[in-house]
Amino acid sequence: MEFGFTEQQRHLREVTRAYLAERYPPDRVAALADGAGHAPDGWASLVELGWRDGDLGLVEQAVLADESGYALHPVPWWSTLCAALPGTAPATVACHDDDCATLDAAHRASAVRAVAGPGGWRVSGVKRLVPDLAAVTEVLLTAGTAEGVALFRVRRDAAGVTVVDRAGLDGLRRPADLRLADTPAEPVAGVAGTPAALRRLRWRAYTLLAAEALGVARRAYDLAVAHARTRTQFGRPIGAFQGVSFRVADSYVAVELAHSLVYRAAWLAGPDGDRPDGTVDEAVAAAVVAARDAAVRGCEHAIQVLGGIGMTWEHPVHRWYRRALWIRGFDAPSARHRAGLARALLGS
Amino acid sequence: MSLVDLNDSTEQAAFRAGLRAWLRERLPEPAPDGAPPDPADLRDWTKQVHAAGYAGLTWPVAYGGRGLSPVHQGIFAEECALAGAPDQLNVIGLNMVGPTLIRYGTPAQQERHLAAILAGDHVFCQGFSEPEAGSDLAAVRTAARRVPGGFVVDGEKLWSSYAPLADHCLLLARTGPDGPRHRGLTCFLLDMRAPGVTVRPLRQINGAAEFGQILLDGVRIGDDCVVGEVDAGWAVAMTTLAHERGTFGVTLNARLSVQFDRLLATVRATGHADDPLVRDEVAQLHVEVQALRWTGYRALTGLQRTGEPGPESAVLKLHWSHVHQRVCDLAVRLLGDRAALDGPDAFWAGYWQGQLLRSRGNTIEGGTSEILRGLIAERVAGLPRWR
Ligand SMILES: Cc1cc2nc3c(=O)[nH]c(=O)nc-3n(C[C@H](O)[C@H](O)[C@H](O)COP(=O)(O)OP(=O)(O)OC[C@H]3O[C@@H](n4cnc5c(N)ncnc54)[C@H](O)[C@@H]3O)c2cc1C
Numbered sequence: 054m055e056f057g058f059t060e061q062q063r064h065l066r067e068v069t070r071a072y073l074a075e076r077y078p079p080d081r082v083a084a085l086a087d088g089a090g091h092a093p094d095g096w097a098s099l100v101e102l103g104w105r106d107g108d109l110g111l112v113e114q115a116v117l118a119d120e121s122g123y124a125l126h127p128v129p130w131w132s133t134l135c136a137a138l139p140g141t142a143p144a145t146v147a148c149h150d151d152d153c154a155t156l157d158a159a160h161r162a163s164a165v166r167a168v169a170g171p172g173g174w175r176v177s178g179v180k181r182l183v184p185d186l187a188a189v190t191e192v193l194l195t196a197g198t199a200e201g202v203a204l205f206r207v208r209r210d211a212a213g214v215t216v217v218d219r220a221g222l223d224g225l226r227r228p229a230d231l232r233l234a235d236t237p238a239e240p241v242a243g244v245a246g247t248p249a250a251l252r253r254l255r256w257r258a259y260t261l262l263a264a265e266a267l268g269v270a271r272r273a274y275d276l277a278v279a280h281a282r283t284r285t286q287f288g289r290p291i292g293a294f295q296g297v298s299f300r301v302a303d304s305y306v307a308v309e310l311a312h313s314l315v316y317r318a319a320w321l322a323g324p325d326g327d328r329p330d331g332t333v334d335e336a337v338a339a340a341v342v343a344a345r346d347a348a349v350r351g352c353e354h355a356i357q358v359l360g361g362i363g364m365t366w367e368h369p370v371h372r373w374y375r376r377a378l379w380i381r382g383f384d385a386p387s388a389r390h391r392a393g394l395a396r397a398l399l400g401s
Numbered sequence: 402m403s404l405v406d407l408n409d410s411t412e413q414a415a416f417r418a419g420l421r422a423w424l425r426e427r428l429p430e431p432a433p434d435g436a437p438p439d440p441a442d443l444r445d446w447t448k449q450v451h452a453a454g455y456a457g458l459t460w461p462v463a464y465g466g467r468g469l470s471p472v473h474q475g476i477f478a479e480e481c482a483l484a485g486a487p488d489q490l491n492v493i494g495l496n497m498v499g500p501t502l503i504r505y506g507t508p509a510q511q512e513r514h515l516a517a518i519l520a521g522d523h524v525f526c527q528g529f530s531e532p533e534a535g536s537d538l539a540a541v542r543t544a545a546r547r548v549p550g551g552f553v554v555d556g557e558k559l560w561s562s563y564a565p566l567a568d569h570c571l572l573l574a575r576t577g578p579d580g581p582r583h584r585g586l587t588c589f590l591l592d593m594r595a596p597g598v599t600v601r602p603l604r605q606i607n608g609a610a611e612f613g614q615i616l617l618d619g620v621r622i623g624d625d626c627v628v629g630e631v632d633a634g635w636a637v638a639m640t641t642l643a644h645e646r647g648t649f650g651v652t653l654n655a656r657l658s659v660q661f662d663r664l665l666a667t668v669r670a671t672g673h674a675d676d677p678l679v680r681d682e683v684a685q686l687h688v689e690v691q692a693l694r695w696t697g698y699r700a701l702t703g704l705q706r707t708g709e710p711g712p713e714s715a716v717l718k719l720h721w722s723h724v725h726q727r728v729c730d731l732a733v734r735l736l737g738d739r740a741a742l743d744g745p746d747a748f749w750a751g752y753w754q755g756q757l758l759r760s761r762g763n764t765i766e767g768g769t770s771e772i773l774r775g776l777i778a779e780r781v782a783g784l785p786r787w788r
Binding site: 055292392 | 668669674680684689696701705706712771782785
């Protein structure tokens with residue numbers, strides 16, 4: 054038994070952190086969040102650095118997601134990994150629609166219809182709140198066929214595609230509705246293979262999102278620590294007051310605990326994991342519940358420690374808070390993940 | 402790229418299997434009501450563990466240990482908890498005093514105590530806390546006065562776990578004159594049967610007498626019982642506390658997992674298995690227990706790689722205590738109005754009521770939660786000291 058990073062993983066983390074810190078300092082991230090929503094030149098360098106390499110395991114991808122959350126890496130990398138389409142083009146996933154509220158039910162129903170014709174498959178309907186849609190070129194989506202739900206890919210610039218941008222809470226992961234009218238689509242998984250493909254997608258999406266939440270929590274902790282060390286009131290740094298320092302310590306505890314669950318989930322949900330029935334589902338659910346909480350509460354603690362300055366638009370902390378809230382709102386709420394855990398523990 | 406590996410190695414798996422078989426064969430039937438075994442059984446169990454070669458797993462071979470990794474210690478803790486094994490009576494000797502003597506003790510002290518600690522013949526307690534020195538340990542007043550050939554000690558120690566059963570005590574006393582408070586303290590090996598030593602068991606809020614008061618009235622201690630240097634006992638004391646907060650976390654987690662399983666049994670037995678609010682709370686506690694468990698493995702791996710307990714160890718004790726209290730508290734709430742009963746009429750003979758009462762001490766013993774948060778803020782976050 055060995056539960057710690059390998060030399061290579063540590064190295065990967067250091068290199069990644071240095072790259073992101075140099076390229077995306079908080080003021081650039083803020084400008085992008087208020088402007089384009091993503092770094093237009095970011096994708097090419099990411100591909101060059103190997104972030105889309107096929108030989109990265111889920112643990113290594115979690116390291117990248119963790120650091121991406123720490124920096125608020127302004128590229129649609131998480132969405133692309135969720136889609137896991139071949140090639141290196143930026144992509145996203147569109148499962149949610151009027152007939153599908155959560156990923157764990159996405160194989161059962163879809164409000165988008167797929168019809169096979171002489172020229173191939175065509176899809177029509179509306180997908181809701183697709184993340185990063187404006188920043189990608191490919192979309193993986195569920196659609197109902199006569200036999201059941203299957204997975205398809207469409208190009209965002211294909212015929213019949215309309216992207217309706219929605220105002221979003223997180224300027225760096227913007228939602229949009231995807232309207233499809235007789236849009237040409239390429240099958241990715243048939244009806245028989247779709248439940249398994251969606252399960253793997255859900256594990257990947259949630260594990261990497263939990264890793265990203267961990268990065269958000271670490272950043273919030275660092276922001277609070279830096280301020281608590283330097284801000285002076287009543288003649289001493291505010292970190293000397295226990296009302297402040299205990300909050301900081303609690304954030305640290307939450308980060309460390311979430312870290313353990315996130316990397317355990319990444320190890321189990323990856324191809325090298327040893328996974329008896331249900332183990333992966335449980336590990337992923339636990340990681341999501343803990344990391345979401347660590348991120349949201351970590352940001353809230355940071356804002357409190359920062360005082361008035363943390364309430365200003367200029368201070369970057371709200372960028373991470375927004376991401377934390379986005380992560381918390383994604384797909385199924387934590388209560389639903391806990392319900393899954395309760396089923397495993399106590400039966401249904 | 403190689404990855405973290407959360408599975409036992411072949412050798413670890415074999416160790417686990419052998420241990421499991423041994424436990425199954427040796428263990429007295431666990432009390433069905435979960436009541437703690439009585440002290441006589443505890444000493445006997447300690448001896449059996451030693452006879453089977455499971456005492457001092459991480460101690461160096463040269464000192465009678467097995468020279469195994471902290472991971473083996475973790476496996477031992479897990480399997481013992483799962484099998485419902487009694488506590489190791491000599492936890493303080495095995496986990497704290499032994500490693501401290503290996504590091505600071507003279508060859509004669511090592512000769513005198515190490516083998517006896519392993520065998521369960523020298524059960525140790527720890528005499529650090531005093532009425533005026535709890536969290537502020539450096540305020541220790543118990544005085545050791547120099548006399549030819551040794552010291553004469555007067556003072557009072559409080560809350561000393563296992564003191565009513567112990568043969569020896571690792572004692573912290575003031576030897577130096579006033580001055581910087583951390584200097585002038587010395588660690589001693591005290592024979593609990595020496596003239597002038599009186600132990601009064603203290604009854605805890607759950608009714609048990611697990612800890613005691615140690616009164617020291619003109620007790621003579623020889624020079625050969627000084628651990629480390631005279632007036633340099635603070636560093637020795639800190640080493641023992643680091644050991645307490647180090648691998649012990651894994652033992653605590655293993656017991657917590659078992660306690661959580663008892664909670665699940667209680668949920669079912671009290672007819673709450675379908676209650677959505679209870680289910681939600683149980684699932685949240687499961688997340689916390691798993692987080693502690695895997696953080697414990699990280700801490701073990703860190704210990705194995707660097708030889709030092711990392712910052713995760715403070716997290717372990719701190720969070721463990723709060724989660725354990727929440728587990729006990731939920732269990733008692735599940736009992737509804739039957740929570741007001743105790744003794745034979747109560748659910749599991751009042752097991753949970755007793756556990757809840759005892760668990761309140763978890764956030765006090767071994768450093769209060771406030772002191773541990775302060776430690777994290779200062780040592781990990783690098784915030785200024787509060788004083
Ligand atoms: C079950 C149990 C077993 C024990 N076993 C042993 C043993 O084997 N050997 C031994 O030597 N001792 C033992 N102790 C004693 C234990 O170490 C002390 O009780 C503990 O260190 C607290 O000291 P105190 O009781 O004097 O409380 P105090 O230090 O007076 O603390 C009272 C309260 O004030 C808070 N407080 C104190 N200082 C600060 C501060 N700077 N900032 C914020 N809050 C503060 C504390 O957190 C606590 O809430 C045991 C205690 C218990 C409950």
